[in-house]
Amino acid sequence: xxxxxxxxxxxxxxxxxxxxxxxxxxxxxxxxxxxxxxxxxxxxxxxxxxxxxxxxxxxxxxxxxxxxxxxxxxxxxxxxxxxxxxxxxxxxxxxxxxxxxxxxxxxxxxxxxxxxxxxxxxxxxxxxxxxxxxxxxxxxxxxxxxxxxxxxxxxxxxxxxxxxxxxxxxxxxxxxxxxxxxxxxxxxxxxxxxxxxxxxxxxxxxxxxxxxxxxxxxxxxxxxx
Amino acid sequence: xxxxxxxxxxxxxxxxxxxxxxxxxxxxxxxxxxxxxxxxxxxxxxxxxxxxxxxxxxxxxxxxxxxxxxxxxxxxxxxxxxxxxxxxxxxxxxxxxxxxxxxxxxxxxxxxxxxxxxxxxxxxxxxxxxxxxxxxxxxxxxxxxxxxxxxxxxxxxxxxxxxxxxxxxxxxxxxxxxxxxxxxxxxxxxxxxxxxxxxxxxxxxxxxxxxxxxxxxxxxxxxxxxxxxxxxxxxxxxxxxxxxxxxxxxxxxxxxxxxxxxxxxxxxxxxxxxxxxxxxxxxxxxxxxxxxxxxxxxxxxxxxxxxxxxxxxxxxxxxxxxxxxxxxxxxxxxxxxxxxxxxxxxxxxxxxxxxxxxxxxxxxxxxxxxxxxxxxxxxxxxxxxxxxxxxxxxxxxxxxxxxxxxxxxxxxxxxxxxxxxxxxxxxxxxxxxxxxxxxxxxxxxxxxxxxxxxxxxxxxxxxxxxxxxxxxxxxxxxxxxxxxxxxxxxxxxxxxxxxxxxxxxxxxxxxxxxxxxxxxxxxxxxxxxxxxxxxxxxxxxxxxxxxxxxxxxxxxxxxxxxxxxxxxxxxxxxxxxxxxxxxxxxxxxxxxxxxxxxxxxxxxxxxxxxxxxxxxxxxxxxxxxxxxxxxxxxxxxxxxxxxxxxxxxxxxxx
Numbered sequence: 053x054x055x056x057x058x059x060x061x062x063x064x065x066x067x068x069x070x071x072x073x074x075x076x077x078x079x080x081x082x083x084x085x086x087x088x089x090x091x092x093x094x095x096x097x098x099x100x101x102x103x104x105x106x107x108x109x110x111x112x113x114x115x116x117x118x119x120x121x122x123x124x125x126x127x128x129x130x131x132x133x134x135x136x137x138x139x140x141x142x143x144x145x146x147x148x149x150x151x152x153x154x155x156x157x158x159x160x161x162x163x164x165x166x167x168x169x170x171x172x173x174x175x176x177x178x179x180x181x182x183x184x185x186x187x188x189x190x191x192x193x194x195x196x197x198x199x200x201x202x203x204x205x206x207x208x209x210x211x212x213x214x215x216x217x218x219x220x221x222x223x224x225x226x227x228x229x230x231x232x233x234x235x236x237x238x239x240x241x242x243x244x245x246x247x248x249x250x251x252x253x254x255x256x257x258x259x260x261x262x263x264x265x266x267x268x269x270x271x272x273x274x275x276x277x
Numbered sequence: 278x279x280x281x282x283x284x285x286x287x288x289x290x291x292x293x294x295x296x297x298x299x300x301x302x303x304x305x306x307x308x309x310x311x312x313x314x315x316x317x318x319x320x321x322x323x324x325x326x327x328x329x330x331x332x333x334x335x336x337x338x339x340x341x342x343x344x345x346x347x348x349x350x351x352x353x354x355x356x357x358x359x360x361x362x363x364x365x366x367x368x369x370x371x372x373x374x375x376x377x378x379x380x381x382x383x384x385x386x387x388x389x390x391x392x393x394x395x396x397x398x399x400x401x402x403x404x405x406x407x408x409x410x411x412x413x414x415x416x417x418x419x420x421x422x423x424x425x426x427x428x429x430x431x432x433x434x435x436x437x438x439x440x441x442x443x444x445x446x447x448x449x450x451x452x453x454x455x456x457x458x459x460x461x462x463x464x465x466x467x468x469x470x471x472x473x474x475x476x477x478x479x480x481x482x483x484x485x486x487x488x489x490x491x492x493x494x495x496x497x498x499x500x501x502x503x504x505x506x507x508x509x510x511x512x513x514x515x516x517x518x519x520x521x522x523x524x525x526x527x528x529x530x531x532x533x534x535x536x537x538x539x540x541x542x543x544x545x546x547x548x549x550x551x552x553x554x555x556x557x558x559x560x561x562x563x564x565x566x567x568x569x570x571x572x573x574x575x576x577x578x579x580x581x582x583x584x585x586x587x588x589x590x591x592x593x594x595x596x597x598x599x600x601x602x603x604x605x606x607x608x609x610x611x612x613x614x615x616x617x618x619x620x621x622x623x624x625x626x627x628x629x630x631x632x633x634x635x636x637x638x639x640x641x642x643x644x645x646x647x648x649x650x651x652x653x654x655x656x657x658x659x660x661x662x663x664x665x666x667x668x669x670x671x672x673x674x675x676x677x678x679x680x681x682x683x684x685x686x687x688x689x690x691x692x693x694x695x696x697x698x699x700x701x702x703x704x705x706x707x708x709x710x711x712x713x714x715x716x717x718x719x720x721x722x723x724x725x726x727x728x729x730x731x732x733x734x735x736x737x738x739x740x741x742x743x744x745x746x747x748x749x750x751x752x753x754x755x756x757x758x759x760x761x762x763x764x765x766x767x768x769x770x771x772x773x774x775x776x777x778x779x780x781x782x783x784x785x786x787x788x789x790x791x792x793x794x795x796x797x798x799x800x801x802x803x804x805x806x807x808x809x810x811x812x813x814x815x816x817x818x819x820x821x822x823x824x825x826x827x828x829x830x831x832x833x834x835x836x837x838x839x840x841x842x843x844x845x846x847x848x849x850x851x852x853x854x855x856x857x858x859x860x861x862x863x864x865x866x867x868x869x870x871x872x873x874x875x876x877x878x879x880x881x882x883x884x885x886x887x888x889x890x891x892x893x894x895x896x897x898x899x900x901x902x903x904x905x906x907x908x909x910x911x912x913x914x915x916x917x918x919x920x921x922x923x924x925x926x927x928x929x930x931x
Contacts, residue, residue, distance in 0.1 A: 212429065227474060231453065
């Protein structure tokens, strides 16, 4: 039985993309956290001495971060496109991935010159990313339903709600970070929330990755009959 | 937690059903518009920059538009839905935002009104979040975005509203988004962009929802315009302090939404209403409504009613005499609503009646009708049917059930109870199905109650169903009432239970009170040797009524003549069946004997009477027997109905 062969291949690619995204997120978040701790304001127009070195490191790693985002985006789109041959719901996730990635890359360009546009665009990208997760999980839930696996379906519904809850907390987090980061006194608070943000973001990718693995196992057993 | 959410849901439903909301919103919009004009007049134009005048002018103009749209919704009472209330709330909130925008310019630069300036701007920012939230709600309702991803997105947007409003309130104490200087001048703060986050994420949710909604391109473009027009306005005016036409731009979008989405919906509603009107007329016209049905038949009393729901369903009932001694009862429920259900109902009803009239038993009728429905109907509709044929003479009820509700029966000395007889599958589902028959013996005084699922499944505001317990309790409370009063009692009880909650299904009921029959019937071979049997049968009944001997003798002679004629001539050379019925009438006490056969049509009354005054030689042969019958009986009638010879004789016994 080769009924869900495209979904299987697609999910495998999405899982690879998730791993790249986890690494990229951890990396860039750690760097931002360090910059916050060191009191270096990326938006500032004047840098001196050691600050300049850190800014250059940030810029280079920022570039790689953008590259990682693009790579993640391409692999995810490829994976969702392949999976959508068996289940159309994945097409929505694919479109949202493209939009989210584009907005994120565009927003990153504004990070230094205009923090306001950066804030808005990253908020939008975050929400569209939420829909990537929702539609991606929704597609896998539908596959579980078609395979008559109510346990996997119920698990998917549960993790979808958890995922949205984490996005909600991340959104609140982002507001708090933005409010406190401009104040030198509150930078530590901002940094703590930044760590919390990092943990939540990483957990989202892990949740998605683990559920994808569960669905892959389910499909493997389904194929075996 | 779930009880709390349920409470909030019912509060929402409660608010949505309050008809005062629309006129109240209209009133508020009026007040805001007039106040805006008055405040501007009172303040005067001193110190007002031309850009501020432009903004305030746009605000007043758009408030007037919001007021007029609210007014149109106030007049349009008939077609209000939950979306109407959201739309009107959206309009009023927009009008309020416009008023606050105007007010902020009126107090700008006035040191004495610094705190008023602060308050107005805080409310202005809060309304921005509320407005975009209301727009999301409206679009969700208009585009029917109710699947799981959108439900979750809705929860997210609702949850994010509260921190957004809280951050706006913080501005009273700390200049988070803006500050108002001691001179009363407003300016944006460093974290002003945070105020746009909720707006941005909700707009992102709306864009995703619109992109994937199952809506026409026109609807999607109009919905996107709500975002595009204010966004375009923002891009054009953001660099210029003094021109704040964001909400004016939003009003333009709302008008566009109203013009396209709403007007489209009104057109669809009007066309649907017309369709429903036609469907309702078909349904009502098809149902027999003339009561009492056959009042001259003392064996039964019958009443039926159908109270239609707002959206016409396909419930129907039917009752008709199959022949002189058999009453057919039908209770049915067609799947679906509107004109298709009404037409399916019509064809099912006609099919059932025509098939019953061919003489088939209930099970055979349902089998034949099912075959017909499966062959000729492609809409994938079906109908549940309970069909019964009641023998009025002996109370035997033969019934068959195709997926319908169980009938309720009350014995003469007992209570109303559900009769859980065998169920077949619905009609129109699968071809070739058979339907088992159930035979029930009704005693005189029994009551049979038929209904559709609209009765037990009627819901109140908390979505609790009426249920069978309440149903049976109501019937038993009024067990001795006539069928008409029983139906009224159930109807009133259901209405009392549901209160103002809209009835979503038809309430269809039929009740038969079987009184029993004093008619006795004998069907026997029409043979000469059976004349004695027939005479004994009739005599036995006559003796029960203390019939005088003379009358008995005359009747015996009449039977001898009439049954003898049937035996000798009706089926010659074959032998067929003949039925003899005996019925008694009171005041005066009389007996009616009916002879029924399916032989050659013959009216014995057409024969001319013999000349009894002529001599035996001159007199023609034959006719004397009939003459005697005519003379001794008080009434002799003949009719031929559907090939049956029916001859009735009546004799007073007093």
